[in-house]
Amino acid sequence: MFKCHHCGHAAHTRSSRDMSNKTVERYYQCQNINCSATFGTKESWDKDFITPDRKNFAEPHPEDSDQLGILYD
Template sequence: MNCPLCGYAAHTRSSQQVSKETKERYNQCQNINCGATFVSHESVSRFVVKPKLVEAVNPHPNKYQQASLSL
C-alpha cells in the first residue's frame, strides 16, 4: 500500500483481525521526509471460486512439536 499523503510505499507494522472477513492494519510510510502512520482495513469483497466442501485440517505444529530432519 502507498502512503495517502506522499504516495511512497508504506509497510504494515502490525495488524489484528477485527472480524472473520476484515483485518485492521497499522501502516507506516517509508519516506523519511513523511513517516506518516495510518490505519487501513483489508476485507474480503467477493469470492472468485468457492470449494463445494471445506474439510477441516489440523493446525501446523509449533516449534516444540516439529520433528528434526536428519541429514
C-alpha cells in the first residue's frame, strides 16, 4: 500500500507488472474521491537478510524416487 503524495490518502494498486525479477512497476489510484490522482511506483529488490545455503542446497526429491531402488536391485 502506498500513500498519495498529493493528499496523503491511501492509494490502491490498479495494476502491476514485472520489469525484471528484481523490479515491479505498480500503478496506483488515490482513494480520496476529491483527489483521485493516479501515479506509478517502481519497487526494487534491495538487500538479502537471509540467503539459501547453495553449498548444501537440498534438491527436491524426484517424483519417481521410489522407482530408483527397483532399477538398481
